[in-house]
Amino acid sequence: GxxxxxxxxxxxxxxxxxxxxxxxxxxxxxxLNLKELQQLEQQLESSLKHIRSRKNQLMPESISELQ
Missing domain, CATH: 1.20.5 (Single alpha-helices involved in coiled-coils or other helix-helix interfaces)
Structure with missing residues (x-):
């Protein structure tokens, strides 16, 4: 059904x-073929940029909490 x-x-x-x-x-x-691998790589690089940006945003806050 x-x-x-x-x-x-x-x-x-x-x-x-x-x-x-x-x-x-x-x-x-x-x-995956070459094009799909390249797309995956770009997606991962973009994700890493977002992660690092967020991490760098939190670092100063974290440091000031320790002081």
């Missing part, structure tokens, strides 16, 4: 998300 179709759709979504997560962790990269 209809719930079976919904189940298959959700299962496919979960598998896609799990595959993406593995790629972000540097796993199962064999399935």
């Amino acid at each position: 209809n719930w079976c179709h919904e189940y298959r759709k959700l299962k496919a979504k979960v598998e896609t998300i799990q595959k993406c997560q593995k790629h972000l962790m540097g796993e199962d990269l064999e399935s």
